[in-house]
Amino acid sequence: MITLLRNVNVYSPTHLGMNDILIANDKIAAIAPAIHLSSDAVRIIDGQGLAAMPGLVDSLVHITGGGGEGGFHTRTPEMQLTEASLHGVTTVIGALGTDATTRSLEELVAKAKALNYEGISAYCYTGSYHLPPPTITGSVTKDIMLIDPIIGIGEVAIADHRSSQPTVNELAKVAAEARVGGMLSNKKGIVSIHTGDSEEKLQMLHRVVDESDIPAHQFYPTHINRNQSLLEAGKAWAQRGGYIDMTTSTNAQFIADGEIPAADAIAWCLQQGISAAQLTMSSDGNASLPVFDNQGHLIGLEVGKVASLFDAFSTLASTSGVSMEQAIRTVSTSPADILKLPTKGRLVAGSDADIVLFDATTFDIHHVFAKGQHMTQEGVALVKGTFEDL
Structure with a gap:
């Protein structure tokens, strides 16, 4: 045609x-x-x-749904095709999150293949929040090399009470496996990092880079707009050559607790001199958005929306001092480059x-x-x- x-x-x-x-x-x-x-x-x-x-590239979507932190009845639904296409998203990267028990990698790969058949481009990560990571072949390297839709591992959780509390050595080892798998298959082998709101922030990533041969650009930390303190840590990480991603799905409680809207966070980073090539936004679509009290008890839960990505883009493109080109880069060109998708963005x-x-x-x-x-x-x-x- x-x-x-x-x-x-x-x-x-x-x-x-x-x-x-x-x-x-x-x-x-x-x-x-x-x-x-x-x-x-x-x-x-x-x-x-x-x-x-260019069509939007959403680097973090829970395309098969996510585990709800309020019990089995709060498991979030899988993404449907039009949740992406009606909002300009033409490429999605699927991931597991907290729940790698009732959600599986096999299901994730199958959903990615289904979305590709239905019309958009879909890839996915092996692993989940936890280390050692779940895999399909028994190896992170093999998953990336031998399973076409898999382009990296994630989202591995740090600085979060729901993580497996990984050590520096554990994170360095899995990053090395992803890096080798990416090199041998001409994929990025990226390590998508879920960043929680604990005081540790991105210190774990700095330690891995300091204590190993893994470069900063092997990691792709997200949720950096949780609060101003984490955003400052993200700036330091970017100044070291790393990438940082802002989450566009949010709710009133998150904002009240100090989360910075994704477009505002990107605009601030650009003002600080960080290159748009290092800055991205993703929706965290179909993830559970849990609200916890100070004791870690769940007090509310909503669902992330893929539609929020284009909304954040339009806000960013309308922001004083931000060009249309810069705004487009954060939702299309930069994620495509970071994820090594050369025909996208x-x-x-x-x-x-x-x-x-x-x-x-x-x-x-x-x-x-x-x-x-x-x-x-x-x-x-x-x-x-x-x-x-x-």
Whole structure:
């Protein structure tokens, strides 16, 4: 199928101005000011007045749902296709969290393959919050090398009362296994780190880098916007060459307790001189969002939303001192680069045709394409998940 998007204001993320975008099958074939094709087989969409950006890359989604900290009845539901596509998310990275007992890696890989079949791109991590990590093959290295959707390990929990309280040696060992697996399979082998709210913050990561040969950029800590103190620690980590990720799903209690909205946290980091290449946002979609009292007792629980990622992007792009290009990088280009997904995160010839057409003033999404397929139009899903109409 050949599709021509006419008269769109293209952000690659670099601003290219008014152009046409030619889509051939699942790839971008060309971007130019005027592309003329005479074939009746070409579908033409007039994007006059709309901006085009790469599809969002959500680096942390609990695509199979998560374990609820309030008991079996609070296990969160799995993600459906349109929860991503209607909100401009065309690539997701699935992960287990606290619950690796009633949620399995086999289920996670199967869900990633199902989402790929239904239309978006889906990858996943081996492991979970805990060390030693659960695996499919018995080895982190083998999981990354031999199982196509698996690109790293995570989210390994530190500085959190729900973690396995890992030692420096344990974390260094699993990072080394992921690094080797990534090198041998031409994947990133990233170590996604769940960062809790204890006073330890990111000290464990600094110790691993200080006491081993593992570089800072092997780790990808998230939830760095929990509070200003952790954000300051994130700044120090970024200054050491590491990446930091802000979580866009939140609730009123989290904000009242000091969490910084993701867009505000990114804007602050940019003001501090941290490169947008080191900064990302992710939704933590379909995760449980537990609220604990001072004794660690659960007093409330909500569910993370993939939709929050585009909402945070629109807030960031509207923030004084933050350019559209910087905002796009944090939700598309930078996570694609960090995760070593070379055909994602950019609108260039040869890249995957993951494209969001939106109004750059209102930030209303008008069209979403994933791997060249027209997924949504004017807020209506043209493609739905297998069981979404049942």
